[in-house]
Amino acid sequence: MKSLVTIGEAAAVSGVSAKMIRHYEDIGVLQKTSRTDAGYRLYNSQQLQQLGFIRQARNLGFSLIQIESLLALWRDPNRSSRDVKQLAELHLAEIRQKIAELSQMEQVLQQLSDRCCGDLSPHCAILDGLAPNQNLAAESQ
Amino acid sequence: MKSLVTIGEAAAVSGVSAKMIRHYEDIGVLQKTSRTDAGYRLYNSQQLQQLGFIRQARNLGFSLIQIESLLALWRDPNRSSRDVKQLAELHLAEIRQKIAELSQMEQVLQQLSDRCCGDLSPHCAILDGLAPNQNLAAESQ
DNA sequence: CTTGACCTTACCATGAGGGGAAAGTTTAGC
């Protein structure tokens, strides 16, 4: 039963780089671990679980601050799933907001690109669309 | 015809903050401007146009490096629209990639959230979904 | 001549990492 591993093995098992594991500890997302006499960090199976949890949450785009809250809820046996769901829905709204912004960019850029011949001529609808002439005039009114 | 303005007015007209105008000059996206005897930067109408161009391009999500290329093409009377379109299509692909990633996150997170009751019970499908495979615990024993 | 609004440079911070140096520790080979 190898219950304590050093940071390299923790990184390999969890899929989180050693660099980032230390960083998470630095900023307080992870509690400080035990150390060997030489100062090497040691991770038990529960802490390995937490590292995996962080990786999954990062894959879903949660910020480290949100993950700190999620981890606190995960560890709390008296949590209510309502609190978890609220965090998730908040993040879901952020994701949808970003998708909306990107979709708007995509649409405008697609329109400009469609109107650009893409040939050897210097005339270009994309550059015309980026030029501020119209917008500046419009804004100043 | 007020052809030269200081940075504050340039910022107000272009919608780019004075801070960012100086930054763009620092990193070479904009050429150095003329200065008054006291060292104040002065902007002519062509430079104001460029600032507006940058703002439009930033609104479409172009990186400053891409904008540097776009500005070079904009200034080049011998450009080919093909080069511009290539840059735009590249960025369009980046945007679509990001949208795809975010949509994937949205879908997974939506599924987890749907399965979470959101009540006062501690059981939570979201936390279960974020927990790494129990292999981690199993492997360490 | 003062006051306030401007401008200058310079440094620090963000978020989520990556890169690398210098030094100490452990492990494997011999």
Added chain:
DNA sequence: GCTAAACTTTCCCCTCATGGTAAGGTCAAG
């Protein structure tokens, strides 16, 4: 037992686009 490799530690710098702040110089109005 010695040596070399592989690991770990802390520390500092880099990204990217942007904001903040401080200390000091300049300019225009009153």
